[in-house]
Structures are given as structure tokens and as C-alpha cells.
Amino acid sequence: TQLLEQSPQFLSIQEGENLTVYCNSSSVFSSLQWYRQEPGEGPVLLVTVVTGGEVKKLKRLTFQFGDARKDSSLHITAAQPGDTGLYLCAGVSTNAGKSTFGDGTTLTVKP
Amino acid sequence: DVKVTQSSRYLVKRTGEKVFLECVQDMDHENMFWYRQDPGLGLRLIYFSYDVKMKEKGDIPEGYSVSREKKERFSLILESASTNQTSMYLCASSLSRTGLREQFFGPGTRLTVL
Numbered sequence: 227t228q229l230l231e232q233s234p235q236f237l238s239i240q241e242g243e244n245l246t247v248y249c250n251s252s253s254v255f256s257s258l259q260w261y262r263q264e265p266g267e268g269p270v271l272l273v274t275v276v277t278g279g280e281v282k283k284l285k286r287l288t289f290q291f292g293d294a295r296k297d298s299s300l301h302i303t304a305a306q307p308g309d310t311g312l313y314l315c316a317g318v319s320t321n322a323g324k325s326t327f328g329d330g331t332t333l334t335v336k337p
Numbered sequence: 338d339v340k341v342t343q344s345s346r347y348l349v350k351r352t353g354e355k356v357f358l359e360c361v362q363d364m365d366h367e368n369m370f371w372y373r374q375d376p377g378l379g380l381r382l383i384y385f386s387y388d389v390k391m392k393e394k395g396d397i398p399e400g401y402s403v404s405r406e407k408k409e410r411f412s413l414i415l416e417s418a419s420t421n422q423t424s425m426y427l428c429a430s431s432l433s434r435t436g437l438r439e440q441f442f443g444p445g446t447r448l449t450v451l
Binding site: 257259261266267268269270271274276314316318324325327328329330 | 370379385441445
């Protein structure tokens with residue numbers, strides 16, 4: 227069974243601070259996705275990373291895929307209250323028919 | 338934009354009732370999924386489908402069944418609802434079995450079984 231561990235589980239910070247969320251596994255993934263979910267809504271896709279070592283930027287969000295394609299990180303610069311939500315990573319394996327989701331990091335950004 | 342819609346945002350049912358949750362996607366996606374989401378347990382896959390009339394069990398299929406008679410529609414059925422099936426149910430779709438398999442989610446149905 228493939229597992230994705232996310233850390234930290236909860237994070238509460240002040241507006242303007244920087245933060246990093248981690249997604250780790252012992253399995254290799256062909257690609258990995260990050261989603262954000264707001265309370266009472268479904269997750270929304272933020273980004274997909276495919277190549278080992280790949281870095282993608284989405285405004286203040288920076289996503290990195292580990293060289294061995296087993297882990298990923300999400301860094302947010304100058305967090306804003308609008309960044310508040312549950313961040314989920316999901317790994318995709320070539321041979322598996324389904325994605326593996328992490329348990330998520332709940333981020334609260336206080337004004 | 339891909340749109341995934343779910344028939345109800347909130348649903349309250351009684352123990353023993355048969356419950357139907359409907360999901361429709363408008364982008365001709367091959368794959369569709371049903372998850373439930375509970376605090377501390379993350380997203381758990383109930384069933385998924387690669388094609389019309391095809392279904393595969395996910396991690397927690399017990400107590401549930403599914404139907405996919407048309408490509409755009411995937412239904413989740415609780416034959417006899419129980420209180421431990423109170424949860425947030427999320428439907429998702431993705432383009433195909435190969436490639437990036439990015440999933441697009443509906444808004445969710447919060448089901449309460451009394």
C-alpha cells in the first residue's frame with residue numbers, strides 16, 4: 227500500500243509569514259498533484275509536477291518535486307488570509323488505477 | 338472549465354433508508370470516483386469507474402454500491418443507510434487512465450444519517 231505523509235497536520239500563522247508544507251512517501255510517483263480545499267467545498271487542483279527536481283511557481287506558491295519523485299513541498303511566501311484551507315497532495319503511480327492522497331495540512335492565516 | 342456537479346449539497350436521511358447520490362461531469366472524462374472525507378481520516382476512495390458499466394472497488398466499498406449507465410453520470414448508492422455513513426461525500430472525474438490523471442472535484446454532499 228502506498229502512503230503519502232503530509233506535515234505538519236495543522237499550521238496557524240500570521241499574515242505575511244512564510245511557510246512550507248511537506249508531502250513524503252517511500253514510493254515513487256510518476257506525477258504528484260497539490261489541491262486546496264476550502265471549508266464546505268471540494269478540492270481544487272493547484273498544480274501537477276512530473277519531473278524529478280521540478281519547480282513550479284503559482285504567484286506566491288512554489289511547488290517542488292523531489293529528485294527521486296518520492297516527495298514534494300509547497301512553499302507559500304507572505305501568506306494571506308485567502309490562503310487559508312486544507313492542502314492535499316496526491317501521488318499518481320503508473321501501474322495503479324487510482325491516486326494516493328495524503329491526509330492534508332490545515333492552514334490558517336490570521337489577519 | 339471542467340464542471341462536476343453533485344445532486345445535493347446537504348442531505349439528511351434516516352437509518353435504513355436507501356440513499357442515492359448523483360454526480361455529473363460535463364467534460365467527457367473517462368474516469369469517475371467517489372470518496373468520503375472524515376476529520377482525521379482524510380479522503381478515502383469508495384468506488385471508481387473507468388468506463389460506462391465498469392466499476393472497481395476502492396479502499397472502503399462496504400455498505401456502498403455504484404452505477405454508471407452513462408459516461409457523464411456516476412451514482413453512489415447506500416442500500417441501507419447507517420449512522421456511521423454520516424460524512425462528506427466527494428465525486429471527482431479525470432480525463433483518462435493514462436497521463437497525469439488530474440482530478441476535478443464536485444462541491445461535495447454532506448450526508449447526515451439519523
